[in-house]
Amino acid sequence: MSDLFPKKGHDHDRCVNSALKQAEKVCMEENARFTDMRRKVFTLIWQSHKAVTAYELLDALTSEGQRVQPPTVYRALEFLTDLGLVHRIESLNAYFGCDRPDCEHLGQYFICTQCGRVAEAVNEDMSNAVLKAAAQVGFSIQATTVEIKGLCHDCATH
Amino acid sequence: MSDLFPKKGHDHDRCVNSALKQAEKVCMEENARFTDMRRKVFTLIWQSHKAVTAYELLDALTSEGQRVQPPTVYRALEFLTDLGLVHRIESLNAYFGCDRPDCEHLGQYFICTQCGRVAEAVNEDMSNAVLKAAAQVGFSIQATTVEIKGLCHDCATH
DNA sequence: CAGAAAATGATATATTATAACATTTCATCA
């Protein structure tokens, strides 16, 4: 059994740095500006493996100094989600950093209701099943939401 | 190709009446009270094949007579969703009547972004893919959300 | 019918998100 969730005590700075690198690359390629605010929001989102709400981001940005208003955060989130650098978790009204912003994929998430961690899966079987089901009923897909809640392996066994 | 979505001009009263019958049966079996308010909310939800927001329900109930407050509607929705008579569509913050409240299933929805209609699918391939993906990573499922947005066959072809 | 439990009413407030307009920053090119 392979665990999607990061190991306890892993080098998380490495996660964040690698995500920043990828984000810079994607922005460069898309000729999009990775501004200070966008970078701050992106970094805050990557500071844990949990999903983060817009108002948690607001609070974090505000405690860093001057008051930041909702539209500022929502704009950064829109930018990041449009580029695929961040995904919105619909069932949590929260945002989560994408591991693989450079490859097209249908978002699929495992969400642990105990520890709060989220893991993105890119599972061919699930993707294919969704695509096939849609084809069978003549439905042309624009976006998909697959969110699976439960206990991660760590939480289920401890 | 089989279309999940109801045919234009179908006998919708029949949909509603059959849903009410099923709801009564489920409540009876669960020894749960299908009160006036719950019945009203349930019926309103079934009055279209679209998802309905809590505040749309509030407005509808209020225009029927005296003012109804949010908690009243949210309580009815909680009751109905707990029993599986209604599902919440996370990506719309809206509610939708379940076709098959009498059989266990993972909720899977097709949501047309053009006409607004929603269709519940009960697709074994999708369910199995989700269950298998979870098993592979040692994740024990509590709830799943599968919401597929796009164009229904009618909207895609007209 | 009394008493307990369940449901609803009422009031207030929390949480999530967007609209609209002002100001600042930044790339571009005359």
Next chain:
DNA sequence: TGATGAAATGTTATAATATATCATTTTCTG
């Protein structure tokens, strides 16, 4: 270089969704 227009951010207000808490009414049970 510095005018200029587009993009980004700031600011204020408000919309949309959801819940906490306590009071009252209704229903069930004995």
